[in-house]
Amino acid sequence: MTDLKLRNIGYCCESKTIINDISLEVSKGDWLAIAGRNGSGKSTLLRIMANLIKPSTGDILLNGKDFEEIDCINQKLSIMSQRSEINGDMSVDDLVRLGRYPYLSNWQFKLSDEDEKFVEDAINFTGLTNFKNRRVTSLSGGERQRAFLALALAQDGSIILFDEPTNHLDIVAQRKILQLLKRLANNGKTIISVLHDLNQIGNYCNKLALLNNGKLSGFGDIPETLTSSCLSEAFGININVTRHGERIHVNY
């Protein structure tokens, strides 16, 4: 069982409050979307949940344990950043192999057979088998996102966090990434992602956290939070949500 609990999380930077008293919870297999206007604190909240920055107040518990108390936290959490990039001429295979570094001892420089298997599985899962020897810099935007997704998968964290994973991608590449994430959630991984497209949130995620000026204006399962009233309050404009069977349409 994997669950992540945030209790009264706050974050201040240069005497400005970015995140204010946020409490929420996700469990194994959940796909939590974080949405809100620009500057509402979505990426900061995600970075706090990824243990990249420490909250100013409150606690984060993973399976009941504070982040500080967990050994090898890098084996539990992985993140695909909004600005995932590589500064070098690395192949896809070499990039994905970096995902196993948290499992290597200080003096170990070569991946074990088990590590190699994780790398191969991650590359196959993301459909990059034929690209594994290609330079990452030569890939298209969608292929590059999948390469970084493979890196996050090779890390084998139980929680994977994504900051706008479909940013700058065409609709085919967006659908491919979203379907991969859905498969991951179905396989028991916990997915937490910042997403802007409310239709994508409605059709792929099962939980939503709405942020407004650093505060949580709504949190819960999609049917309760992806509603006209909640969205209109979070975004400050009129938003209509309609449901056609299992499909959700958000108009604004």
Place this chain on the structure above:
Amino acid sequence: MRKIFIIGSILTLPVLFLISLSLGESGVGFESALKYITAGKLSSIEQIVINDIRLPRSIAALLTGAALGTSGAMLQGMLRNPLASPFLLGISSGAGLFVVILISLNALAYLIPIGAWFGSIIAAILVFLIAYEKRSLRIERLVLSGVAISSLLGSIQAVFLLRSDDTRIQNALTWLSGTLAGRDWSDIKFTWFPILLITLLSFTLAKSLNLALLDNDTSQSLGLSLNQLRFLVGILTTLLTACAVCISGLVGFVGLVIPHLVRLLCGSDFIYILPMSALLGSTVVLGADIVARCFLGELPVGLVTSLIGSPFFVYILHKSRTKKLS
């Protein structure tokens, strides 16, 4: 390609080393060098020429090349900047200033390497102190403070040079160009061990430098502490470069270009880049020194590395570009 390059480099170094022991003005040749290596019997002249003159000079070349190659590779990785070189941290100007001051004050010759060492360290400390902000080292500040300190110390150095007489200016310029002429055991007595130790220690940073190729969030999520890496690389490169400067003065080109060359031939994995930069750096400085002393009338080795190395590097760059395009 990588395998051929590694095997080629490993085989070239001992051959060059043997050539370095064999060539010189005294007439002591290959046969004597081979005898020396295989512990054969040598005349006292041969013993002196090889053991006291050529061997320490060759080792000095190896140490200088390994130190500059390794520190250049580490800095380029840590700063994510292909233009970074060990002299970016103000080390060259700090060492240069101290040496020019000592030469213009007519100080004893043995004080010059010590002055160079202290000059390097003091300049690097200044650069790091300026770059340190809010408990972290910012790359942009580090590069900019390096440029600022280099410029300041370089100007002071120029003032001293302009006020010195011609002989002293020539001495200072020879040193500033990087030379191995007349190096003996006393020149490497205190630096061989730190260079060897720090070079080996730096290899343990290979995984961290690989992670540093990624954006900050991803690398941090994989366990990299960027601040820790920046401090470690800063300390190790400063010490390595200061030791190299102490031996041979300012040998340019090696710290900047060797890591590039290794990356072109070997890929971007620091597990290979670091040892290969040390190996290739040693090979290039040793080769350049052989050319300098045997064919160019003791031209400073730093000039030879730049004169021969730069066009060669441009050729390699061009070749790699055409390969990528095709």
